[in-house]
Amino acid sequence: MTGATMDKPHLTRAHARELLHQMQRIRSFEEKCAELYTQEKIRGFLHLYIGQEAVAVGVMQALEPRDGIVATYREHGHALARGLDMGRVMAEMYGKQEGSSRGRGGSMHIFDAAGRFYGGNAIVGGGLPIAVGLGLAERMRASGAVCVAFFGEGAAAEGEFHESLNLAALWRLPVLFVCENNLYAMGTALRLSESEPEIWRKAASYRIAAEAVNGMDVVAVEAAARRAVHSLREGEGPFFIECRTYRFRAHSMFDAQLYRQKAEVEEWKKRCPIRMFGDWAIAAGLLHPDEIEAIGHEVEAEVAAAVRFAEAGTWEPVADLRRDVMTPGEAS
Amino acid sequence: MTGATMDKPHLTRAHARELLHQMQRIRSFEEKCAELYTQEKIRGFLHLYIGQEAVAVGVMQALEPRDGIVATYREHGHALARGLDMGRVMAEMYGKQEGSSRGRGGSMHIFDAAGRFYGGNAIVGGGLPIAVGLGLAERMRASGAVCVAFFGEGAAAEGEFHESLNLAALWRLPVLFVCENNLYAMGTALRLSESEPEIWRKAASYRIAAEAVNGMDVVAVEAAARRAVHSLREGEGPFFIECRTYRFRAHSMFDAQLYRQKAEVEEWKKRCPIRMFGDWAIAAGLLHPDEIEAIGHEVEAEVAAAVRFAEAGTWEPVADLRRDVMTPGEAS
Amino acid sequence: MSEPGQQPTNGTATYRDAVRAGIRDALIRDPRCFLMGEDVGRYGGCYAVSKGLLDEFGPERIRDTPLSESGFVGAGIGAALGGMRPIVEVMTVNFSLLCLDQILNNAATIRHMSGGQFSIPVVIRMASGAGRQLAAQHSHSLEVWYAHIPGIRVLAPATLEDAQGMLWTAIVDPDPVVIFENVMLYNMTGSLPVEVRPVDIGRAAIRRSGTDLSIVTYGGSLWKCLAAAEALAEAGIDAEVIDLRTLRPLDDETIMASVRRTRRALLVDEGWRSGSLAAEIMARIVEQCFWSLDAPLARVCSEEVPIPYPKHLEDAALPQVPAIVEAARRTMGAK
Amino acid sequence: MSEPGQQPTNGTATYRDAVRAGIRDALIRDPRCFLMGEDVGRYGGCYAVSKGLLDEFGPERIRDTPLSESGFVGAGIGAALGGMRPIVEVMTVNFSLLCLDQILNNAATIRHMSGGQFSIPVVIRMASGAGRQLAAQHSHSLEVWYAHIPGIRVLAPATLEDAQGMLWTAIVDPDPVVIFENVMLYNMTGSLPVEVRPVDIGRAAIRRSGTDLSIVTYGGSLWKCLAAAEALAEAGIDAEVIDLRTLRPLDDETIMASVRRTRRALLVDEGWRSGSLAAEIMARIVEQCFWSLDAPLARVCSEEVPIPYPKHLEDAALPQVPAIVEAARRTMGAK
């Protein structure tokens, strides 16, 4: 984290508080999720975003409500940062019908029409063409809206990455590609998956403007996203941002993490985006330690309420099993 | 065609004759095929290589018998340049059991185990992973052999292009990627399919050494292929050559060519690799016009014999329909 | 359209024209509608279906794509999510394997995974079938795979009227629709209805009424079955021929009503035998009207071999009229 | 391996261990053999199947791949063409759609298209099935799609012995073999044979003999069927349970011999009902022993819905013991 990027003039106290608040919401929500997973309240695969919060929070600052978002199975952070109701997201993790996808999707498939949040895609790379299509729709309507696709560095090896970047560039679509390079795809280190490990350089193959930013620095991410979205809205075609980050936890709750050293994890934890930003904001006189404590309390209360909401949620009746396969009223 | 590339010191008279002879074999063979197609002796899709002969012939000069080759549905040229028997190739076009694939494959699926000629793949991009696998086999056996994949510029948009280049580079496999950029994929011009139309530049995304050559200049192609294969055998990892060429004929026999101007075709025909090389060789005193005429006669005779062979070929009995689905002796 | 029951030959339009008319109509009626795919524009479509449309509608709405099946089919799904009504042409079913993930894991599931929040009104068209000597990689009939997928609708128009009308019905459908156009039908001639109207896609059609056995089929095989029925009629066997039209969901009612009447059934399907759509229909008949059957069910499918290039072997690999006649006779002869 | 007919619980090894033992054995015996796939090495395999193998055999032979399903499966096919004996792990069947083109259009056809010149001795393993609350994109059972493809062999080991032995049989097979490992079986325990031996993959196995009806199934459903058979036995119904083991080619002989004896059959298959493998077996039974049947055939398959995340809905979507028992009773009750 460079002092330079933090020294943005537009970083008001309110905005600093907001950034910290959003990151802390994700962190606390997910720590709770991990706990609930061991209690078997949450099942299936649970992929935690802890450590990467600066990316989702930074990018979302640049978006408007009309913009669309496509994320992966590691999308709780994106959903919360986008403003989805925490209670409904938690209820989705439980599989309750009060959940954001009425419980059908679970942790990997959070959707929200109002938030233009298009999932929650669990096929690596599978969301990229969808984002291209959303961008195409905006472009054909000349709506001025943009679409953001979040994906991991592992996805960059998939053919769909290649096809999607080319299509977006060829048709000059307003798609922001945000690669969250956390150095591992499950247990596969970047150097084992990419002959060119500087992912952002691949964008040149498609003549897409690209940059790499420190993904542990929420302000740097926000600044890059604002530049990118500005360029998208100007009709300059797609933009690519590689955010260098790290996941502090296992890939999913099943992962014994045989593939990386504890020391490496500890090293990265020192760059925790929340602590770094908090410390910096205090040092810069933007936030007072009491405010940070207050954020903590606020967030704890929100998480507790979300859990209560999810706990109080109801199970969809089995009789409805075949619901939502086809549109009601149409033969199926 | 630059005099410079032609001024290779190793261009002996014999070699010049060989290059011309091989290109002429392909040209005459295919002109005959076009004729046979209108006579309905050859059916299905027929994709002619006319105009691109310098690529297959140039590249093959750099290969040894132990090296493997993967081509596309436009592969007659590669098969002949590789040394497959013209009669058997023609019989394959007829669908006779004397054909190189016993008639089962036809024009798009010429195979030859002895020539390590692995098809004849009609799914655009589908041969690239196969070439990577062949390269992997050589690498694991440390055999010193290499594998060449031929494909069109249209294939560069496919996800498999991306996956294959990355795998080959990551594992430093002895694979030579030869992109035959003839400017069109069926009726789609390069500028409509690639945001970065300089295909060879894409290799940089994978840290693969690459160059673009004049694909109408057989000597330039040969020189590039020799450099590339040398590097492959040294264990330097894959190599990428973009050959800039043009198909003089329609994409297939069904194509009305609505998508390109006659004038453009005529312009390119002036760069005919056979005439250009022949003229140059005469001017350089490497070949005498009589020799060129002799080559013409020789080739006509070979083509006529190939047609006779194919005509005399026999139809596989219908009773054998289920043959070659599984290995004989295994349950199916 | 000439009368069902005979291969129309003397009309003024082709099946290809009918598909084109359907697309054109959709583009005119709905500004959200656009056609996208490989070579749909400048080339005019690999089977000349979209010839002329680029001039009429321009390159934004007749959108040539690079060779990126997963990319542009996924983009069609995304554009549908984003409020458009894309018609995506996958040149042929043979290449659709490259985008099957998008169709199964996105088009067919997003509505469900989102708890019903999103619909995907995308139409995906593809040519299918063998018979043109295109060999093993270019001759697939994989309709049965698509018919296995909950969350999509699968259509197989066999007549000019259906080729035109189903397109519009598909466009207004809020869910993903996959349409298979058999390559052997494009040159089939007939006349087009002056007034374009959407056709009901919920029902199978009885293309020939008969009392002795029910022949159930779809797409390109329909015309072979009708020809076989004529031959059978000469031998005194009165076959009913059912054109499924919609492969998912299947119209059990029409099939079962027919089988209950005729008490015998023959399934004809150009897919490979094992795991064919014919098998599914046999299973349903056995489940639903076992006690009405007077004979074992039979099917004529493709031989279990990648389609060979030579004509005589390709013909031998595919269902043909004599084999259908023969199977029908056996079904009638069974005690 | 504990006795067939009961879910083994007290053994010393797991199904996962059995698969690993099979792979290990192949790597030791044949130097041309190597394992390749996503996270097979450092991670130890997403279901821990290959744990420890990297240390033993090194990164050349336990080869972690990037996320490039089409690329590395195609590379496996190419390496097989080039004389190696690759075992390619596609993490799960859900991701195999991304490489289906390579399997159908290359692995399954090259032998044929080349007129028999080339064989493709590749083994492709993948985990399959639902039951772990992984929701719509991660719960597919698409065995039937693979069983539709001429030119490949499809195996579904349901026991520890088969999981281990089939691997070696697959390796020595000169043709492409696809192996499905049901995700719910990995933790199943039993004992491993001391001596590794290839198992015959040509025959289905009768896992429980019975006289009243034949229950035909495979993979993860086998154990549910055996449990159902126990419940049925208490109700005086003596069910025979057949484990298909090989899904392509199917062992008609064993199936038909059983049905001819019991005169009734129930098919159980975790795939979606329409176009299921169950349908194919029903079709074959009707074709081959219609006159032996005393009741309509029945099937228990998955509901036609993308698999929902919540446990109660996932359970309701999949074949379960009570539904199997119930369907068997109805089949017995049918007059």
Ligand SMILES: Cc1ncc(C[n+]2csc(CCOP(=O)(O)OP(=O)(O)O)c2C)c(N)n1
């Ligand atoms: C096509 C596909 N292949 C494999 C998987 C299994 N898988 C799930 S997440 C994952 C790693 C993805 O890594 P990356 O893209 O870097 O994202 P991250 O998990 O690090 O956020 C893998 C291999 C999958 N879901 N989809």
Ligand SMILES: Cc1ncc(C[n+]2csc(CCOP(=O)(O)OP(=O)(O)O)c2C)c(N)n1
């Ligand atoms: C995956 C796939 N998509 C579409 C096609 C249909 N098709 C056959 S050749 C071709 C054009 C390929 O162009 P290019 O790669 O440039 O090779 P060229 O024909 O110019 O030699 C197309 C679209 C195909 N065979 N495979």
Ligand SMILES: [Mg+2]
């Ligand atoms: Mg990652």
Ligand SMILES: [Mg+2]
């Ligand atoms: Mg081209």
